[in-house]
Amino acid sequence: KANVFLWAGLDSVEAELEVVKLQIAELLEKQASLTSKRKQLLRRLEEPCDSTQPSGSGPAMTKQELLRYENDDFSWSTELGQNLKDVFQLSKFRPLQLKAINLSMSGKDLFLVMPTGRGKSLCYQLPAVCSEGFTLVVTPLVSLMEDQLMYLKSIDVEAVSLNASSSKEHAKTVLAEMTDSKAPFKLLYVTPEKIAKSKLLMSRLEKAYNAGRLSRIAVDEVHCCSQWGHDFRPGERPYNCTPTTLPLPPDYKLLGILKRQFPKVPLLGLTATATGSVLKDCQKILCVPEPITLTASFNRTNLYYEVRLKDSNSDDSVSDISALIKERYKDQSGIVYVFSQKDAETVSADLQKKGINASPYHANMNPEDKSQVHRKWATNKIQVVVATVAFGMGIDKADVRFVIHHTISKSIENYYQESGRAGRDDKPADCIVYFGFNDIFRISTMVVMENVGQQKLLNMVDYCQNVDRCRRSVIAVHFDEVWDDEGCNEMCDVCRHGNDYITVDITQHAKDVVQIVELAGSLEEKLTPLKVTEAWMGKGPAKRRKMIQTTTLSRLEVEAIITSLLLQGYLSEDFSFTPYTTYFYLKLGGKAPLLKNQSHSITMKMRRTGLDANTVSTTQQTVQESFRPADEGSRFFFSILID
Numbered sequence: 001k002a003n004v005f006l007w008a009g010l011d012s013v014e015a016e017l018e019v020v021k022l023q024i025a026e027l028l029e030k031q032a033s034l035t036s037k038r039k040q041l042l043r044r045l046e047e048p049c050d051s052t053q054p055s056g057s058g059p060a061m062t063k064q065e066l067l068r069y070e071n072d073d074f075s076w077s078t079e080l081g082q083n084l085k086d087v088f089q090l091s092k093f094r095p096l097q098l099k100a101i102n103l104s105m106s107g108k109d110l111f112l113v114m115p116t117g118r119g120k121s122l123c124y125q126l127p128a129v130c131s132e133g134f135t136l137v138v139t140p141l142v143s144l145m146e147d148q149l150m151y152l153k154s155i156d157v158e159a160v161s162l163n164a165s166s167s168k169e170h171a172k173t174v175l176a177e178m179t180d181s182k183a184p185f186k187l188l189y190v191t192p193e194k195i196a197k198s199k200l201l202m203s204r205l206e207k208a209y210n211a212g213r214l215s216r217i218a219v220d221e222v223h224c225c226s227q228w229g230h231d232f233r234p235g236e237r238p239y240n241c242t243p244t245t246l247p248l249p250p251d252y253k254l255l256g257i258l259k260r261q262f263p264k265v266p267l268l269g270l271t272a273t274a275t276g277s278v279l280k281d282c283q284k285i286l287c288v289p290e291p292i293t294l295t296a297s298f299n300r301t302n303l304y305y306e307v308r309l310k311d312s313n314s315d316d317s318v319s320d321i322s323a324l325i326k327e328r329y330k331d332q333s334g335i336v337y338v339f340s341q342k343d344a345e346t347v348s349a350d351l352q353k354k355g356i357n358a359s360p361y362h363a364n365m366n367p368e369d370k371s372q373v374h375r376k377w378a379t380n381k382i383q384v385v386v387a388t389v390a391f392g393m394g395i396d397k398a399d400v401r402f403v404i405h406h407t408i409s410k411s412i413e414n415y416y417q418e419s420g421r422a423g424r425d426d427k428p429a430d431c432i433v434y435f436g437f438n439d440i441f442r443i444s445t446m447v448v449m450e451n452v453g454q455q456k457l458l459n460m461v462d463y464c465q466n467v468d469r470c471r472r473s474v475i476a477v478h479f480d481e482v483w484d485d486e487g488c489n490e491m492c493d494v495c496r497h498g499n500d501y502i503t504v505d506i507t508q509h510a511k512d513v514v515q516i517v518e519l520a521g522s523l524e525e526k527l528t529p530l531k532v533t534e535a536w537m538g539k540g541p542a543k544r545r546k547m548i549q550t551t552t553l554s555r556l557e558v559e560a561i562i563t564s565l566l567l568q569g570y571l572s573e574d575f576s577f578t579p580y581t582t583y584f585y586l587k588l589g590g591k592a593p594l595l596k597n598q599s600h601s602i603t604m605k606m607r608r609t610g611l612d613a614n615t616v617s618t619t620q621q622t623v624q625e626s627f628r629p630a631d632e633g634s635r636f637f638f639s640i641l642i643d
């Protein structure tokens with residue numbers, strides 16, 4: 001008998017130990033996240049120049065000294081401005097372009113890190129046009145080279161290339177012209193192999209250098225120099241297409257010869273993906289003694305980020321979208337991203353019915369129709385494209401004023417890229433995403449096979465659900481950046497409506513939900529998120545209703561709490577495969593046992609106006625209901641912790 005007693009005691013101690021272990025894990029996780037935050041902030045404080053990222057090393061040029069390079073009182077400034085307008089037909093510089101160009105024109109070696117499509121090429125093309133002699137451009141891909149040559153030809157800038165497919169005659173002419181002071185070309189594009197393998201090219205470069213005709217060296221996609229440049233975790237950056245999909249161009253690591261042979265020629269390394277340690281590596285490989293690193297932030301300050309909630313009971317997001325397009329975006333160009341080809345057809349038809357000039361776009365359309373839609377939209381004959389993510393490549397329309405996501409993206413990186421098609425002209429534009437509970441599981445079953453698919457999706461869900469922090473700062477984490485709330489300028493709904501949020505204690509709710517899932521488990525029953533929602537709202541079989549604690553919270557509130565529990569790890573996903581489809585069930589998460597601990601509490605921040613910001617007046621009531629003190633011993637009391 002005494003033994004039984006001891007066994008029971010042991011069980012209970014073991015259970016408690018399990019809980020303590022979880023608590024320790026939780027605290028360690030928190031410690032890690034805080035430590036990393038502290039590190040990032042300290043790093044920013046110590047930064048000598050104004051990059052927002054860990055720079056490679058560089059001469060300690062102070063912020064003050066660097067500021068000088070934003071001026072336009074250099075001897076070349078007038079010519080720069082003139083050529084920017086006349087040759088490149090651009091009205092003004094983008095952030096960092098002028099500074100980079102002035103530094104390079106001053107003869108400084110420079111690494112320029114800038115997101116894709118922000119205009120790195122101009123930083124060597126324009127100096128090339130304004131300098132004597134020619135600029136040597138090293139590019140990893142012949143196709144990139146050809147694109148640039150075509151573009152330069154269209155604006156009448158002379159440029160030539162040398163690569164494996166160049167004809168003998170062409171190569172001969174180019175090589176001869178390199179030392180000819182009357183040679184017309186301003187840019188010479190080569191692949192790294194040419195530098196590494198062609199002694200003839202090196203000897204001509206040497207001659208050109210001695211004649212003072214080699215004015216600048218640009219190494220595009222400079223991260224290719226470092227093997228670490230290829231070791232990004234998949235998807236760490238949205239535009240790491242080069243590192244993950246291409247083999248390492250091996251000859252990049254031999255490019256150090258350039259700076260060794262031509263030390264007086266300023267070198268400009270360009271990339272969209274490199275971190276501090278990669279740049280340090282590149283610096284060593286390229287033999288650049290003290291480069292200055294300029295890093296443009298991924299922060300798109302002209303974009304307004306907003307999340308709207310889809311009500312599962314009565315999803316009228318399409319009406320909402322059509323109202324936005326007809327009022328706020330009247331006569332303005334935009335994209336509505338949807339989940340599936342079917343959605344593209346139906347949402348587009350719905351918008352057309354409301355008198356909006358919309359067209360669908362998806363992978364299953366024939367190529368002519370696709371390019372016709374693209375063309376008509378690009379020339380403003382169609383106002384809105386209702387598209388799947390197939391609508392992406394080659395979209396470079398400057399005046400997109402809104403990108404609306406009818407369904408959440410599968411990751412923050414995808415969202416950043418898709419929504420980033422708005423406001424390329426640097427004028428204000430809106431990025432709105434409609435966040436629906438059921439969409440989480442639609443996408444989840446789709447990405448279930450991808451390696452870190454679930455985690456990435458949950459990050460996206462967190463972006464939508466979390467009203468604790470500025471939306472930008474949530475995005476920033478994914479680019480290893482820190483964008484503080486001040487940098488937002490109220491250009492996100494959280495910052496703009498900061499006072500409309502309250503933190504509520506959801507511990508008891510969590511216990512109720514966990515009990516429902518636990519009970520199902522003990523009955524060997526699996527519950528989909530919808531079933532859990534219904535059970536908690538008292539819609540299940542009467543027998544079960546008696547065994548659980550149901551709630552009077554609104555549907556949106558119930559969904560928000562379940563989502564939050566999933567994000568925080570009190571619930572987790574449980575997939576089941578049939579030959580035809582994948583099912584998403586909820587099971588207990590790793591943190592569920594913590595709820596057995598009396599002192600454990602969970603909080604969640606939510607909109608004061610209920611969860612539906614779109615209909616303030618009606619939800620005001622809901623909130624009063626749900627936050628009403630528990631007068632008749634109700635267990636559904638949200639205690640307000642912070643006002």
Ligand SMILES: Nc1ncnc2c1ncn2[C@H]1C[C@H](O)[C@@H](COP(=O)(O)OP(=O)(O)OP(=O)(O)O)O1
Pocket residue numbers: 090091092093094097114115116117118119120121122271272396
């Ligand atoms: N100052 C500017 N004003 C307006 N448009 C500009 C400006 N500078 C560049 N652009 C345009 C030209 C191109 O259409 C577009 C992309 O430029 P580009 O130099 O090809 O990007 P990038 O080299 O930074 O991107 P990637 O990383 O993809 O190579 O930006």
Ligand SMILES: [Mg+2]
Pocket residue numbers: 120121220
């Ligand atoms: Mg480029």
Ligand SMILES: [Zn+2]
Pocket residue numbers: 470471472473485488489490491492493494495496
């Ligand atoms: Zn913000």
